[in-house]
Amino acid sequence: MIKVTENIQLKEILITDSATLFKLMKEIYPLAYSHFWTDKGSWYLNSQYSKEHILKELSEQKANYYFILFKDEIVGNFRFVWDENLAGLSEEKQVKLHRIYLHPKTQGNGTGKKLLSWLSNKAIKKGYKIIWLDAMDAQPQAFQFYKKLGYHYYSHIFLPFNLLHEEVRKMSQLYKKL
Numbered sequence: 001m002i003k004v005t006e007n008i009q010l011k012e013i014l015i016t017d018s019a020t021l022f023k024l025m026k027e028i029y030p031l032a033y034s035h036f037w038t039d040k041g042s043w044y045l046n047s048q049y050s051k052e053h054i055l056k057e058l059s060e061q062k063a064n065y066y067f068i069l070f071k072d073e074i075v076g077n078f079r080f081v082w083d084e085n086l087a088g089l090s091e092e093k094q095v096k097l098h099r100i101y102l103h104p105k106t107q108g109n110g111t112g113k114k115l116l117s118w119l120s121n122k123a124i125k126k127g128y129k130i131i132w133l134d135a136m137d138a139q140p141q142a143f144q145f146y147k148k149l150g151y152h153y154y155s156h157i158f159l160p161f162n163l164l165h166e167e168v169r170k171m172s173q174l175y176k177k178l
């Protein structure tokens with residue numbers, strides 16, 4: 001268990017936790033993103049949090065995957081990948097923030113900010129120069145959050161998924177120099 005602050009802890013996700021992670025994300029993901037999808041996000045959720053996919057993500061040596069705990073209760077997930085580089089960005093040492101999802105009951109109380117600050121400090125200590133991530137433009141909560149924390153636009157793509165509504169397909173790459 002990693003102590004981030006008095007109230008926030010990170011608990012490493014293990015192979016045996018796949019059902020718990022799926023159940024958690026089945027609750028959290030649709031609250032933020034179901035309106036993006038014609039099927040309310042079922043396909044995406046089932047593909048990203050299937051047992052096979054979770055095991056694949058857990059087997060990646062350069063990744064860290066955690067449950068976020070607030071006051072000892074699991075309230076989200078947090079995953080980042082060391083040395084995954086943003087195409088075209090020249091700095092050598094980069095870490096990608098892959099997932100950060102908090103339950104609405106713990107949103108807006110500084111938890112996200114503290115976790116990213118914890119990751120920045122960790123990355124700086126390891127000699128990394130850049131944190132970057134993908135964010136959906138049509139999710140203002142996440143976009144404003146990253147902007148507030150000093151992340152900048154780098155590039156964007158349009159996701160090709162058929163089940164995703166046309167007007168929300170834009171996904172931007174945002175980055176911050178450490």
Ligand SMILES: CC(C)(COP(=O)(O)OP(=O)(O)OC[C@H]1O[C@@H](n2cnc3c(N)ncnc32)[C@H](O)[C@@H]1OP(=O)(O)O)[C@@H](O)C(=O)NCCC(=O)NCCS
Pocket residue numbers: 032100101102103106107108109110111112113114134135136139140141142144145146148149
């Ligand atoms: C996006 C998310 C990780 C942010 O974490 P959070 O704990 O809710 O955000 P914080 O309370 O740490 O906010 C940090 C700063 O961002 C700002 N911010 C957060 N949400 C905001 C919003 N909806 N609009 C404007 N600013 C916002 C806060 O005002 C705060 O600024 P301050 O420090 O000056 O007060 C979290 O809300 C979440 O998990 N959302 C749903 C899932 C999601 O979209 N994840 C991101 C996938 S890319």
